[in-house]
Amino acid sequence: MKKEIWAIGGGKGGTGKSVLSALFATHAAGKKRKVILVDGDLGGANLHTFFNVSPDQSSLNEFFEKKTDLKDTLIDTGVSGLKLISGDMRSFNPLSVKYIQRLKFYRHLKQLNADIIIIDLGAGTGLNTLDSFLLADKMILVSTPEITSIENLYLFVKKVIVRKIKDMLSYEGFRDIDKTILKSVLSNQETIKFSDFIELLKGMGKEQEKIVTDGLGEIQINLVMNQIREKEFSKYGISLKNILKRHYNINALFSGCLDYNDKIRELVNGSADINSVFQIDEIRPSIDFISGNISKGSDVNFNEL
Amino acid sequence: MKKRKKKEYLSILELGEKASRDDIENAYSHFVKLYSSEYSPEIHPLKEEIPKEERKKILSDIDKAYKALVGEDGVNRIDFSAEFEPQEIILDEGEGAAIEHVKIEPSKEVQEESEPVVEFEFTDETIQKIPVDESIDDINEKNELIVEIPESEKEYNEIPDEIEHQVIEMDEDIPDEDEEMEGSIEEEPEISEPQVIEFEEDLPDENVDMDGSIEEGPEIIVQEEVVVDKDPVDADVEITGKYLKKIRESRKLKVRDIGEILNIEYKSIVHIENEKFEKLNDPGFLRWLIKSYSKFLGLNEEKSAGDYMRRYRSKK
Numbered sequence: 350m351k352k353e354i355w356a357i358g359g360g361k362g363g364t365g366k367s368v369l370s371a372l373f374a375t376h377a378a379g380k381k382r383k384v385i386l387v388d389g390d391l392g393g394a395n396l397h398t399f400f401n402v403s404p405d406q407s408s409l410n411e412f413f414e415k416k417t418d419l420k421d422t423l424i425d426t427g428v429s430g431l432k433l434i435s436g437d438m439r440s441f442n443p444l445s446v447k448y449i450q451r452l453k454f455y456r457h458l459k460q461l462n463a464d465i466i467i468i469d470l471g472a473g474t475g476l477n478t479l480d481s482f483l484l485a486d487k488m489i490l491v492s493t494p495e496i497t498s499i500e501n502l503y504l505f506v507k508k509v510i511v512r513k514i515k516d517m518l519s520y521e522g523f524r525d526i527d528k529t530i531l532k533s534v535l536s537n538q539e540t541i542k543f544s545d546f547i548e549l550l551k552g553m554g555k556e557q558e559k560i561v562t563d564g565l566g567e568i569q570i571n572l573v574m575n576q577i578r579e580k581e582f583s584k585y586g587i588s589l590k591n592i593l594k595r596h597y598n599i600n601a602l603f604s605g606c607l608d609y610n611d612k613i614r615e616l617v618n619g620s621a622d623i624n625s626v627f628q629i630d631e632i633r634p635s636i637d638f639i640s641g642n643i644s645k646g647s648d649v650n651f652n653e654l
Numbered sequence: 655m656k657k658r659k660k661k662e663y664l665s666i667l668e669l670g671e672k673a674s675r676d677d678i679e680n681a682y683s684h685f686v687k688l689y690s691s692e693y694s695p696e697i698h699p700l701k702e703e704i705p706k707e708e709r710k711k712i713l714s715d716i717d718k719a720y721k722a723l724v725g726e727d728g729v730n731r732i733d734f735s736a737e738f739e740p741q742e743i744i745l746d747e748g749e750g751a752a753i754e755h756v757k758i759e760p761s762k763e764v765q766e767e768s769e770p771v772v773e774f775e776f777t778d779e780t781i782q783k784i785p786v787d788e789s790i791d792d793i794n795e796k797n798e799l800i801v802e803i804p805e806s807e808k809e810y811n812e813i814p815d816e817i818e819h820q821v822i823e824m825d826e827d828i829p830d831e832d833e834e835m836e837g838s839i840e841e842e843p844e845i846s847e848p849q850v851i852e853f854e855e856d857l858p859d860e861n862v863d864m865d866g867s868i869e870e871g872p873e874i875i876v877q878e879e880v881v882v883d884k885d886p887v888d889a890d891v892e893i894t895g896k897y898l899k900k901i902r903e904s905r906k907l908k909v910r911d912i913g914e915i916l917n918i919e920y921k922s923i924v925h926i927e928n929e930k931f932e933k934l935n936d937p938g939f940l941r942w943l944i945k946s947y948s949k950f951l952g953l954n955e956e957k958s959a960g961d962y963m964r965r966y967r968s969k970k
Contacts, residue, residue: 448919494695503699542703585696588688589696592700596700650668650670651676
């Protein structure tokens with residue numbers, strides 16, 4: 350079975366990235382795959398609360414201090430076939446992971462014995478988050494139907510695109526992108542439209558145009574709508590997919606929706622365990638459907654909502 | 655309609671080749687609603703990105719696609735064997751035998767319909783009737799756009815200020831050194847190929863003057879008391895990057911140590927010492943950094959910052 354890395358991001362806290370990461374992981378483990386679930390933040394931990402993991406077990410610090418192998422940091426979750434790599438839980442001095450360390454972490458992560466590695470990127474759009482997102486085989490974004498969540502999704506996508514293009518241009522030797530333009534594109538007060546910015550980059554030259562176009566073509570986002578309370582809001586997934594394709598020129602797939610469920614609130618609060626939540630009639634088939642779509646690269650349409 | 659054209663029309667409606675008549679109807683009304691309303695949660699954040707003219711154009715594309723796929727009077731028996739302009743469809747129920755049914759499966763209810771579900775054409779007039787905010791052309795003396803916002807929609811417009819705060823990263827207290835250093839999103843590690851690196855390969859060598867190998871993790875010495883021998887320092891010497899390096903070396907400290915102690919990336923220290931100003935783009939932060947670094951080395955912070963920033967400004 351081909352090893353795959355799934356990265357789950359979305360820019361805003363509270364959309365459900367951690368919950369979905371944990372549910373996808375539990376689902377895959379149920380299908381007898383070897384799963385590693387990772388607290389992508391590395392500097393902070395939150396996945397352990399879903400699995401009743403003892404806080405003494407975190408040892409990512411030791412890995413970065415070169416005292417242990419990465420495989421020794423794997424924590425049992427109580428779900429068979431599912432291991433957890435948790436962030437730093439103990440220290441008052443938060444683990445600040447540098448770029449080179451992160452590359453090393455991913456190198457070792459990919460060598461672990463697993464079929465699927467699911468990374469919960471956590472909130473935020475820092476460079477570490479963007480790079481981790483771009484390194485994954487499947488890039489998954491979670492949004493709720495609220496305008497704040499959607500706005501953050503667009504911002505996250507913009508930052509991902511800019512990061513990717515800049516890296517590719519930089520790699521080919523093109524470094525003279527006007528920083529003012531970059532900054533204005535990424536703030537809320539835009540003095541230049543994002544699409545115009547992309548045109549500007551392309552206009553720098555024939556080579557640059559090819560790099561930008563290739564870069565955009567390589568980005569494929571799988572969208573998940575979460576915390577859906579009314580059926581009509583599930584269609585936002587189709588709108589968002591359309592907008593990402595038409596206005597940001599990236600490939601986007603709508604993978605499905607997860608309805609709002611009180612039990613999930615309990616999971617987040619630590620008063621329900623992942624297995625019982627996963628067995629709930631409304632939740633399990635949705636997770637199965639969404640996971641399947643992500644795996645197959647399928648797109649959900651109106652008749653499937 | 656040629657197959658390629660049909661695929662194009664279907665993709666405007668985000669539909670695949672197997673789309674049914676119902677799918678087309680649903681998609682059409684969904685996208686008309688989406689692009690007509692500036693206040694939908696999906697569109698509102700992109701108000702400037704997708705201005706009114708563009709939305710008009712998109713709506714007309716959607717309409718054209720819909721008509722081409724479904725027909726003027728809503729009966730989806732279209733002659734796919736010849737190319738035609740959507741407006742010229744002449745549908746006659748009696749020609750069933752000559753017409754190919756390709757992929758669009760009409761549902762039973764549809765075949766009884768003789769009218770399309772949505773009847774209007776997208777002329778300029780029609781678009782006026784769709785609630786599009788027209789007061790967007792009002793400009794006040796300060797050259798600011800005034801937008802008349804209906805009461806019910808006001809909450810959306812209040813949100814943008816909050817969003818600016820919400821967009822702040824949750825992990826902001828863990829400084830991302832590269833971002834802080836340059837004050838912009840641009841981060842340029844010397845190893846500039848994050849997407850290209852295969853995890854099994856070794857990392858390329860850095861071309862930066864540094865002590866120690868790339869593969870090592872940080873030497874975490876934050877817990878220890880770092881005792882620095884404070885040699886007397888000449889008060890009249892101009893503090894340059896070179897001078898900072900000299901003092902550092904005299905204290906037997908490596909660049910990586912300074913990075914750990916000051917909690918910044920060691921590369922910044924290298925740039926400071928080599929006076930690579932083009933890599934140091936945030937003067938405010940740089941000044942703070944010079945002060946911290948020089949203070950740690952036992953030098954006068956104010957003098958150091960003053961000297962160094964003078965050199966920085968003259969070269970930039």
